[in-house]
Amino acid sequence: xxxxxxxxxxxxxxAPAIVLLLIFxxxxxxxxxxxxxxxxxxxxxxxxxxxxxxxxxxxxxxxxGQPTFQQSLKNTILLCVLTVPISTVLALLIAVALNxxxxxxxxxxxxxFLPYVTNSIAIGMVFAAMFxxxxxxxxxxxxxxxxxxxxxxxxxxxxxxNPKNYINWINNGSDYWAxxxxxxxxxxxxxxxxxxxxLLGGLQSINKQYYDAAKVDSTPRWRVLTRITVPLLxxxxxxxxxxxxxxxFKEYTSIVGIFGENMGPAHAPGRMNTMxxxxxxxxxxxxxxxxxAAALILFGIILVVTMINLWxxxxxxxx
Amino acid sequence: xxENTTKIMQARDMKKKGTTQKVGKVFGLIGVYAFxxxxxxxxxxxxYWMLISSLKSLAEYRLSPPTFIPRAFLFSNYIDAFTxxxxxxxxxxxxxxxxxxxxxxxxxxxxxxxAFARLxxxxxxxxxxxxxxxxxxxxxLFTITNFSTVISFGWLNTYTVLIVPFLVSIFYxxxxxxxxxxxxxxxxxxxxxxxxxxxxxxxxxxxxxxxPTLISxxxxxxxxxxxxYIWPRLVANDEAHRMxxxxxxxxxxxxxxxxxxxxxMAAVALVSAPLFxxxxxxxxxxxxxxxxxxxxx
Numbered sequence: 172x173x174x175x176x177x178x179x180x181x182x183x184x185x186a187p188a189i190v191l192l193l194i195f196x197x198x199x200x201x202x203x204x205x206x207x208x209x210x211x212x213x214x215x216x217x218x219x220x221x222x223x224x225x226x227x228x229x230x231x232x233x234x235x236g237q238p239t240f241q242q243s244l245k246n247t248i249l250l251c252v253l254t255v256p257i258s259t260v261l262a263l264l265i266a267v268a269l270n271x272x273x274x275x276x277x278x279x280x281x282x283x284f285l286p287y288v289t290n291s292i293a294i295g296m297v298f299a300a301m302f303x304x305x306x307x308x309x310x311x312x313x314x315x316x317x318x319x320x321x322x323x324x325x326x327x328x329x330x331x332x333n334p335k336n337y338i339n340w341i342n343n344g345s346d347y348w349a350x351x352x353x354x355x356x357x358x359x360x361x362x363x364x365x366x367x368x369x370l371l372g373g374l375q376s377i378n379k380q381y382y383d384a385a386k387v388d389s390t391p392r393w394r395v396l397t398r399i400t401v402p403l404l405x406x407x408x409x410x411x412x413x414x415x416x417x418x419x420f421k422e423y424t425s426i427v428g429i430f431g432e433n434m435g436p437a438h439a440p441g442r443m444n445t446m447x448x449x450x451x452x453x454x455x456x457x458x459x460x461x462x463x464a465a466a467l468i469l470f471g472i473i474l475v476v477t478m479i480n481l482w483x484x485x486x487x488x489x490x
Numbered sequence: 491x492x493e494n495t496t497k498i499m500q501a502r503d504m505k506k507k508g509t510t511q512k513v514g515k516v517f518g519l520i521g522v523y524a525f526x527x528x529x530x531x532x533x534x535x536x537x538y539w540m541l542i543s544s545l546k547s548l549a550e551y552r553l554s555p556p557t558f559i560p561r562a563f564l565f566s567n568y569i570d571a572f573t574x575x576x577x578x579x580x581x582x583x584x585x586x587x588x589x590x591x592x593x594x595x596x597x598x599x600x601x602x603x604x605a606f607a608r609l610x611x612x613x614x615x616x617x618x619x620x621x622x623x624x625x626x627x628x629x630x631l632f633t634i635t636n637f638s639t640v641i642s643f644g645w646l647n648t649y650t651v652l653i654v655p656f657l658v659s660i661f662y663x664x665x666x667x668x669x670x671x672x673x674x675x676x677x678x679x680x681x682x683x684x685x686x687x688x689x690x691x692x693x694x695x696x697x698x699x700x701x702p703t704l705i706s707x708x709x710x711x712x713x714x715x716x717x718x719y720i721w722p723r724l725v726a727n728d729e730a731h732r733m734x735x736x737x738x739x740x741x742x743x744x745x746x747x748x749x750x751x752x753x754x755m756a757a758v759a760l761v762s763a764p765l766f767x768x769x770x771x772x773x774x775x776x777x778x779x780x781x782x783x784x785x786x787x
Binding site (some may be wrong): 206283286301303323428 | 555598605609621629636654688718724768776777
């Protein structure tokens with residue numbers, strides 16, 4: 172039996188959280204849904220907004236119809252589809268390797284966790300510096316003083332120091348796929364630590380008996396990995412894939428880190444924009460209606476992708 | 491053939507088999523270490539590049555092929571970085587926001603987690619499930635309305651706007667509630683018999699017993715303040731309240747012309763350094779907090 176005194180006390184303990192949640196979580200959920208149906212709504216009157224609006228689904232149509240939306244959606248999906256599998260497979264291999272050694276295990280584990288404790292804008296600037304070409308590039312009169320360390324390494328490894336042998340990664344006049352490659356490298360580098368940590372934790376809880384049985388049968392390493400480790404690790408793998416996709420669809424600051432707020436190389440600003448970037452662009456232009464519609468679309472996409480992930484993992488995971 | 495010879499031959503066969511297996515194992519182990527070493531070098535390379543670049547002169551930085559150890563260590567880059575990006579002010583702003591928001595957030599989290607773990611009230615399970623459900627919603631959805639809300643509160647360009655909207659974290663409440671639930675009920679009943687109040691029991695027994703989780707929350711919250719970028723850019727991007735990440739990005743936005751890259755790298759190193767120090771000393775807490783979250787910062 173719950174007595175009234177304790178009820179009253181419980182709500183007192185909850186009060187601060189409830190008040191803040193009502194203002195900053197519950198109200199925004201309601202308001203965003205409402206605003207998304209207020210066509211052409213721009214709420215901030217001081218910033219030149221107007222109070223008049225009509226009700227309809229035009230916001231959704233306008234957002235989807237924008238070429239920037241299609242570009243952002245394409246970028247976001249590409250980043251997800253490329254980075255999640257690459258980072259998951261790499262993290263799995265590293266975790267399995269870490270789990271199989273004794274000497275230096277702790278030290279290497281620490282090294283692989285390091286990228287987690289970084290500021291994604293700050294280290295993005297380091298990656299940009301590594302890929303950056305210094306000089307007057309992308310113009311008729313090209314003068315290059317430094318190719319950037321990545322180009323230098325490629326030239327060194329390929330043994331071809333020809334000045335023409337370089338790739339314009341992120342500078343003026345660079346190719347879309349070169350930009351995308353840099354983003355994928357950076358995001359994978361950033362995503363590895365969390366995945367390794369979770370997968371290694373999972374590996375360490377697998378019963379050693381399975382491996383002893385495989386040893387008695389002298390099962391080859393590859394079969395042990397695909398037939399024992401991966402199935403037993405499947406709940407953890409599902410977890411890192413799902414969180415990876417959710418994170419991937421919310422990708423934004425890593426692009427700001429590399430390209431700055433231009434969201435693209437100098438000749439094509441906005442080319443690398445993502446869904447989240449699109450929402451903030453609408454918000455900064457005082458178009459709350461469209462921003463809300465874009466946010467709901469993003470939420471819908473994340474929900475659908477997570478459902479698909481859960482559905483697939485339910486079929487494939489082995490508990 | 492005598493029995494003895496057979497025995498010897500058998501032993502030799504066994505030995506041979508053992509050696510090939512051992513050789514295979516050694517090669518396998520070398521392969522594993524080689525793979526890990528290469529990956530570790532790739533993972534560490536950006537940090538190495540940041541450090542050596544931050545110590546070079548601009549002329550040396552521009553060399554192609556580059557030098558992998560600076561010819562002369564130019565520590566003055568760090569002083570330049572500190573003044574160019576006005577890092578001192580940014581550090582203070584960020585520390586203030588981080589400390590205040592962590593303290594307030596801890597108090598709110600402790601109270602809420604206690605109510606959910608120990609007290610009985612109508613609709614407890616339903617409310618908790620509803621709170622967990624909000625974790626699925628992307629933060630951008632809240633930002634749109636919160637932006638208008640804080641403007642109507644008149645909070646633009648204040649510390650309040652950087653602290654208050656993020657004080658409640660459902661994830662931290664969840665984490666602490668799980669920890670509180672593990673504390674045996676007998677302890678609570680014993681305290682009740684002794685006439686200890688709920689409030690006193692919470693602070694004298696439950697909080698000390700949950701210290702590791704509270705430390706994890708503190709670190710994650712501080713890291714969150716250190717890495718926040720989008721919200722501060724929207725609502726508090728003036729000199730007086732600017733946060734460190736925004737300051738860093740703003741100070742070096744021009745990608746054309748004569749950007750002093752070594753100074754930029756020195757600024758990046760200075761901004762990264764506190765995170766590394768925290769990591770070195772409190773690795774255990776960060777890793778245990780992170781593995782349960784899937785959330786960065």
